[in-house]
Amino acid sequence: xxxxxxxxxxxxxxxxxxxxxxxxxxxxxxxxxxxxxxxxxxxxxxxxxxxxxxxxxxxxxxxxxxxxxxxxxxxxxxxxxxxxxxxxxxxxxxxxxxxxxxxxxxxxxxxxxxxxxxxxxxxxxxxxxxxxxxxxxxxxxxxxxxxxxxxxxxxxxxxxxxxxxxxxxxxxxxxxxxxxxxxxxxxxxxxxxxxxxxxxxxxxxxxxxxxxxxxxxxxxxxxxxxxxxxxxxxxxxxxxxxxxxxxxxxxxxxxxxxxxxxxxxxxxxxxxxxxxxxxxxxxxxxxxxxxxxxxxxxxxxxxxxxxxxxxxxxxxxxxxxxxxxxxxxxxxxxxxxxxxxxxxxxxxxxxxxxxxxxxxxxxxxxxxxxxxxxxxxxxxxxxxxxxxxxxxxxxxxxxxxxxxxxxxxxxxxxxxxxxxxxxxxxxxxxxxxxxxxxxxxxxxxxxxxxxxxxxxxxxxxxxxxxxxxxxxxxxxxxxxxxxxxxxxxxxxxxxxxxxxxxxxxxxxxxxxxxxxxxxxxxxxxxxxxxxxxxxxxxxxxxxxxxxxxxxxxxxxxxxxxxxxxxxxxxxxx
Numbered sequence: 139x140x141x142x143x144x145x146x147x148x149x150x151x152x153x154x155x156x157x158x159x160x161x162x163x164x165x166x167x168x169x170x171x172x173x174x175x176x177x178x179x180x181x182x183x184x185x186x187x188x189x190x191x192x193x194x195x196x197x198x199x200x201x202x203x204x205x206x207x208x209x210x211x212x213x214x215x216x217x218x219x220x221x222x223x224x225x226x227x228x229x230x231x232x233x234x235x236x237x238x239x240x241x242x243x244x245x246x247x248x249x250x251x252x253x254x255x256x257x258x259x260x261x262x263x264x265x266x267x268x269x270x271x272x273x274x275x276x277x278x279x280x281x282x283x284x285x286x287x288x289x290x291x292x293x294x295x296x297x298x299x300x301x302x303x304x305x306x307x308x309x310x311x312x313x314x315x316x317x318x319x320x321x322x323x324x325x326x327x328x329x330x331x332x333x334x335x336x337x338x339x340x341x342x343x344x345x346x347x348x349x350x351x352x353x354x355x356x357x358x359x360x361x362x363x364x365x366x367x368x369x370x371x372x373x374x375x376x377x378x379x380x381x382x383x384x385x386x387x388x389x390x391x392x393x394x395x396x397x398x399x400x401x402x403x404x405x406x407x408x409x410x411x412x413x414x415x416x417x418x419x420x421x422x423x424x425x426x427x428x429x430x431x432x433x434x435x436x437x438x439x440x441x442x443x444x445x446x447x448x449x450x451x452x453x454x455x456x457x458x459x460x461x462x463x464x465x466x467x468x469x470x471x472x473x474x475x476x477x478x479x480x481x482x483x484x485x486x487x488x489x490x491x492x493x494x495x496x497x498x499x500x501x502x503x504x505x506x507x508x509x510x511x512x513x514x515x516x517x518x519x520x521x522x523x524x525x526x527x528x529x530x531x532x533x534x535x536x537x538x539x540x541x542x543x544x545x546x547x548x549x550x551x552x553x554x555x556x557x558x559x560x561x562x563x564x565x566x567x568x569x570x571x572x573x574x575x576x577x578x579x580x581x582x583x584x585x586x587x588x589x590x591x592x593x594x595x596x597x598x599x600x601x602x603x604x605x606x607x608x609x610x611x612x613x614x615x616x617x618x619x620x621x622x623x624x625x626x627x628x629x630x631x632x633x634x635x636x637x638x639x640x641x642x643x644x645x646x647x648x649x650x651x652x653x654x655x656x657x658x659x660x661x662x663x664x665x666x667x668x669x670x671x672x673x674x675x676x677x678x679x680x681x682x683x684x685x686x687x688x689x690x691x692x693x694x695x696x697x698x699x700x701x702x703x704x705x706x707x708x709x710x711x
Contacts, residue, residue: 146371146372146681147372147681148369148371148372148374149352149369149371149646151350151351151352152352152355152369152371152372152374154350155187155350155352155367155376155378156374156376159364159376159377159378159379160378160379160380161185161186161187161348161350161378161379161380162184162185162186162348162380162381162382162554163179163184163185163186163187163380163381163382163383163384163550163554164186164187164189164357164365164378164380164382164383164384165179165186165187165188165189165384165386166189166357166365166383166384166385166386166387166394167190167384167385167386167387167388167390167394167531168188168189168190168192168193168194168195168339168351168353169190169195169197169198169199169335169386169387169388170195170199170331170334170335170338170536170539171386171388171516171531171534171539171542171543171546172188172190172384172386172387172531173188173194173195173335173338173339173342173351173539173543174338174539174540174542174543175384175386175531175542175543175546175547175550176188176339176342176349176351176543177338177339177341177342177345177543177562178342178543178544178546178547178562179342179349179547179550180341180342180343180345180346180348180349181342181345181346181559181560181562181565182547182551182556182558182559182560183346183348183559184346184348184550184551184554184556185346185348185349186342186346186348186349186350187349187350187351187352187378187380188339188342188349188350188351188352189351189352189355189356189357189367190351190352190353190354190355191354191355191356191357191370192353192354193353193354193644193646193647193649193650193654194332194335194336194339194351194353194644194654195331195332195335195336195654196332196653196654197388197389197390197497198388198389198407198497198498198499198500199331199332199335199388199536200331200332200495200497200653200654201410201412201495201496201497201498202328202331202497202536203410203412203440203442203449203451203452204327204328204329204331204442204444204449205242205325205326205327205328205428205440205442205536205537206227206228206231206232206239206325206326206327206328206536206537207224207228207325207326207537208221208224208225208228208285208288208325208537209221209224209514209535209537210281210282210285210323212224212514217514217515219515220514220515220538221284221285221288222288223538223541224535224537224538225285225288226288227537227538227539227540227541228325228326228537230540230563230564231326231537231540232326233564233566234540234564234565234566234567234570235334235337235566235567235568235570236570236573236575236604237568237569237570237573237600237601237603237604237605238328238329238330238331238333238334238337238570238604239326239327239328239329239334240326240327240329241324241325241326241327242324242325242326242327242427242428243322243324243426243427243428244322244323244324244325244427244428244429244430245310245320245321245322245427245428245429245430246278246320246321246322246323246429246430246431247306247313247314247317247320247429247431247480248273248274248275248278248317248318248319248320248321249274249316249317249318250274250275250318251274251275251276251318251319273432275300275318275319275321278321279300279321282298282321282323283298285298285323286298286323296324297323298321298322298323298324299321299322299323300319300320300321300322301319301320301322302318302319303315303317303318303319306319306320309425310423310424310425312423312481312483312484313423313480313481314479314480314481314482322427325428327428327442327444328536329444329445329601330601330602330657331536332653332654332655333602333603333654333655334567336643336644336654336655337567337568337569337570337604337606338539338567338568339351340568340606340642340643341567341568351644352369353644353646354369354370354371354646355367355368355369355370356368356370357394357397357398358375358397359397359398359399360383360397360398360399361377363377363379364377364378364379364380364526365377365378365380365383365398371646380526381526381553381554382526382527382529382550382553382554383398383526383527383528383529384529384531384546384550385398385528385529385530385531386531386546388498388500388531388534389405389407389459389498389499389500389501390405390459391404391405391500391530391531391532392404392405392459393459393460395528395530398528400521400523400528402519402530403503404502404503404519404530404532405459405500405501405502405503405532406456406501406502406503407457407459407498407499407500407501408454408455408456408457408498408499408501409453409454409455409456409457409463409496409497409498409499410451410452410453410454410496410497410498410499411451411452411453411463411464411465411466411469411494411495411496412449412450412451412452412465412494412495412496413449413450413451413465413470413473413491413493413494414444414447414448414449414450414491414492414493414494414660414661414662415447415448415449415450415486415490415491415492416447416490416492416661416662417447417448417484417486417490419484420441420448420477420481420484420486421443421446421447421448423481423484424441424442424443424448426443427443428440428441428442428443429441429442429480431480433475433476433479437453437454438452438454439451439452439473439476440452441476441477441480441481445657445660445661446661447492447660447661447662450473450476450477451473453469453472457498459498462701463496463497463498464494464496464700464701464703465494465495465496465703469496470488470491470494474486474487491703492661492662492704493659493660493661493662493702493703493704494702494703495701495702496701499514499535500532500533500534501514501533502517502532502533514533514535515533516531516532516533516534516535516538516542516545517532517533518530518531518532518545518546518549519532520549520553527553529546529549529550529553531546540562540563543562544561544562544563568604568606569603569604569605569606569607570604570605571604571605572605573604573605580597580600583600583605584596584597584600587605587607587608587611588600588607588608588611591611595625595630598630599611602656610635610638613634613637613638613641614632614634614635614638617634617637623635626668626671626672626675627667627671628663628665628667628668628671629656629658629663629668629671629672630656630658631651631656631672631675632675633675633679636651636672636675636676636679637679639651639655640676640679640680643655645676645680646680647690647693647694648669648672648673648676648690648691648693648694649690649693649694649697651672651676652664652668652669652672652694652698653697658672659698659702659704662704664694664698664704664706665706666706666707666708666709667709669691669694669695669706669709670691670709673687673690673691673694674687676690691709694706695708
C-alpha cells in the first residue's frame with residue numbers, strides 16, 4: 139500500500155487476540171498443513187490461534203498441481219509407507235470432500251517395453267538420477283500393480299489398465315503415434331485447493347469457541363513473555379503467550395525458527411511451476427484425462443484439463459525460500475517442448491497462456507540427492523530447550539494433510555498432557571456434508587436449498603461452496619435492501635456474495651478474491667473491468683475510500699503481472 143493512504147483500522151479478530159494475549163497452542167503458518175492441525179486441535183477442544191503472514195493458503199498450498207494422488211513415482215524412492223498413506227488419504231478425501239476432490243483418470247504414454255529395468259535398482263539405492271532413462275511398460279506395470287494393492291482397502295477408483303498403440307490412438311488420436319502402450323489409472327483432482335483449505339479452516343473455527351485464525355499477521359520474534367506478532371495491515375505488534383508453539387510455515391520453517399531465535403537446517407525445497415492455457419484443441423485432445431509422463435530429462439510432468447482450461451506443469455528446481463519464485467520464460471519453453479512431445483500435431487504459443495504460477499515445495503534438506511528423489515514424506519521435530527516447546531513440521535503434501543494434521547496434533551496433545559477425543563478420519567469437511575453425488579440428486583438439492591436461483595448461478599455456487607451454498611444463499615437473500623441479487627457483468631459474483639466472503643472468509647485485499655476465493659485469475663478472467671467492479675463492491679464492505687480502492691486495483695495488477703504473467707491494462711475511464 140502507498141504511504142499516502144490513511145492507517146487502516148485494526149480488525150476485530152486481531153483486537154480480540156491482542157487483548158487476550160494468550161492461547162494454549164499458537165500455530166504459525168496458514169497453509170493447508172497448519173490449517174489441518176488447527177482444525178484437529180479445535181476438534182479436541184484445545185484453544186488455538188492460527189497466524190499467517192499472508193492470506194490463508196497463499197504460499198506453497200496455492201502452487202500445487204491441483205491433484206490428490208498417491209505418488210506412484212515415490213515407489214521408486216522406496217517410500218512405500220508414504221504411498222500407502224497417500225492412496226488411503228486420496229480414497230478418504232473422495233468421500234469426505236466430494237465437493238472439491240473428484241476422481242481423475244490419468245494416462246501414461248509409454249515408448250518402450252523394458253527400458254529402465256537395469257537402471258531402476260541403482261536409482262532406488264542411490265537416489266541419484268544419473269543419466270535420464272525412461273521407464274518402460276514392465277516397470278510401470280509393476281508400479282501400478284503395487285499401487286492398486288495399496289488402493290484395495292476402502293478403494294473408490296477402478297484398477298489400472300494397459301492398452302497397445304492401436305487402441306491407445308483410438309482413444310487419444312492426437313497422442314504421439316510413436317508410443318507403444320498407454321497405462322491408465324485413477325487418482326483424484328482437486329478443483330479448488332484454496333477453497334478446500336478455507337473449508338477446513340472454517341470447520342476448525344466452528345468447532346470450538348477458543349479457536350481463532352488471523353491472516354496478514356506475522357510472527358517476528360520471541361521473548362520471555364511469548365511470541366511477538368505483527369499485524370501487517372496496521373503495523374501493530376503484540377505478544378501471545380502459549381503453552382506450545384507449532385511452526386507449520388512450510389518452505390519457510392527455518393526462516394520462521396530464526397525469527398523465533400532458534401537456528402535450524404530442516405528445509406531444502408524445490409521450485410515447481412505451472413502454466414494455464416486457454417486452448418480448446420489441446421483441451422479436447424486430453425479427452426478429459428490427465429496425461430502424466432516422464433520427460434526426456436527424467437522429470438515427471440503433466441497435462442491436465444481443469445475448469446475449461448489446460449494446466450501444464452511441473453518443474454523440479456532447487457530454490458531459495460528467502461527469494462520469491464516465478465515461472466520463467468525458460469520454463470515456458472520447457473512446457474511447450476513437453477506438449478509437443480506428447481501431442482506433436484498441436485501448436486501452442488504464449489498468447490494462449492492465461493495464468494502462470496510457481497511455488498516452493500516444503501521438502502526436507504537433501505544435500506546431493508537429486509530433486510526428484512527427495513522424500514515427500516513428513517516428520518515432526520520438537521525443541522524443548524525453552525519453557526515453551528517449539529514443534530516444527532518438516533515436509534508434507536496436499537494429499538496427506540488430514541493424516542499429517544492428526545499426527546502433529548497427537549504430538550501437541552502429548553506435550554499438553556491431554557488425550558485425543560475426536561478422530562478426523564472419515565469426518566466430512568464443510569461443504570462436503572450431504573453433498574449430492576449424481577446430477578439428479580444435485581438438481582433436487584438445488585431446488586430445495588437454492589429455490590428460484592437460475593441454474594447456471596446455482597451450479598456456480600455449489601462448485602464454489604459445496605453444500606455451504608445453502609448458507610451463502612440465505613445470507614444473500616437476507617441482506618438489507620431486499621430485491622433480486624445483481625450479478626456483475628465481468629465476473630461470476632455479486633456484491634452480496636462478496637459480503638459473505640468478507641464476513642466469513644477473511645477477505646482483506648482484492649487479490650484475496652481474485653486469486654483464492656474464486657478462480658477469476660486462474661481461468662483468465664482478471665480483466666481491468668472485473669478488477670474494477672470487484673474492488674468497487676469491496677470498498678464499502680471493507681471501509682475503503684477511493685484512494686484505497688485504486689491502490690488495491692494497482693497492487694493486484696502488479697501482483698498479477700510480476701508473479702503470474704498476467705498483464706492487465708488500466709480500465710478505460
